[in-house]
Amino acid sequence: MHIADGVLTPAITIAVSAVSLIALIKAIKDLKNEEITLTAVASAMFFIASFIHIPFGFTQIHLILLGVIGILIGWSSFIAIFIALLLQALLLGYGGVASIGVNLFIMAAPAILVYYLYNFNFFKKLNDKIKFFLVGFIGTFFATLFLTLILYFSKEEYSYAAYTVFSVNIITMIIEGIVSMFLLLFIKKVYPKILKV
Numbered sequence: 709m710h711i712a713d714g715v716l717t718p719a720i721t722i723a724v725s726a727v728s729l730i731a732l733i734k735a736i737k738d739l740k741n742e743e744i745t746l747t748a749v750a751s752a753m754f755f756i757a758s759f760i761h762i763p764f765g766f767t768q769i770h771l772i773l774l775g776v777i778g779i780l781i782g783w784s785s786f787i788a789i790f791i792a793l794l795l796q797a798l799l800l801g802y803g804g805v806a807s808i809g810v811n812l813f814i815m816a817a818p819a820i821l822v823y824y825l826y827n828f829n830f831f832k833k834l835n836d837k838i839k840f841f842l843v844g845f846i847g848t849f850f851a852t853l854f855l856t857l858i859l860y861f862s863k864e865e866y867s868y869a870a871y872t873v874f875s876v877n878i879i880t881m882i883i884e885g886i887v888s889m890f891l892l893l894f895i896k897k898v899y900p901k902i903l904k905v
Contacts, residue, residue: 710796710811711855713804716862724858725809728786731816735786743784746902750777751788754815755795758802762883769880775847776888778819779826780902785819786812810858818850836896837889844888845881852877 739747757771777785793811796802803811822843825831831839852874860870896903 710793710803711807711814711858713806716807716810716858720858720862721807721810724813728809728812728816731783731820732786732790732812735783738783739787743781747781747784747788750781750785751791753777754789755792758792758796769877769883771884771887772815772848772851773844773884773888773891774815774819774851775822775843775845775884776891778822778847779843779892782823783820785823786816789816789819814851814854814858817854818847821850822847836893840889840892841885843885843892845885847888848877848881848884852881 753773754777757773760771762769774785774789777788781788790808790812793803793808793815794805797805797808825846826839826843831842834842856870856874859866859873892903
């Protein structure tokens with residue numbers, strides 16, 4: 709789900725990066741000392757999860773765990789994902805440095821959306837398996853949606869690619885939901901305090 713440097717128009721890159729910068733500044737200002745450790749763990753989790761590739765037709769699917777990160781650290785997701793994306797761009801060539809703001813928005817904004825959804829009363833009343841599946845599914849759904857919309861509105865020739873990206877990632881949403889469900893059920897069993905349940 710990384711967008712490489714030079715793929716998007718400069719106008720789209722600057723606009724989306726500006727939104728990411730504002731959110732990142734807010735996250736840094738709101739970060740408390742006791743949240744730093746969990747934010748670092750979430751950053752490492754995102755970095756490592758990206759290495760788990762599942763072949764699917766002509767492409768590969770990889771985990772991102774945005775929903776899990778969102779419910780664990782809220783707005784600090786922007787910090788955790790920024791650090792992971794920066795390291796991936798500099799060390800591994802994933803995405804790029806100029807497009808890091810766009811990639812940050814695509815990955816961190818869904819984590820924030822899941823964080824707020826998770827705290828709604830109707831969501832809390834759901835069965836744990838369904839709730840935790842939705843955490844992973846919805847996080848990946850919004851990341852895919854944002855990627856699709858950014859591609860679609862960037863250049864006209866990307867419109868077909870945008871539809872393809874969305875359709876290919878439907879299986880990713882389901883896999884993310886299943887992995888998130890098992891991960892969060894395990895966390896709830898061994899360290900429920902972290903989920904604020």
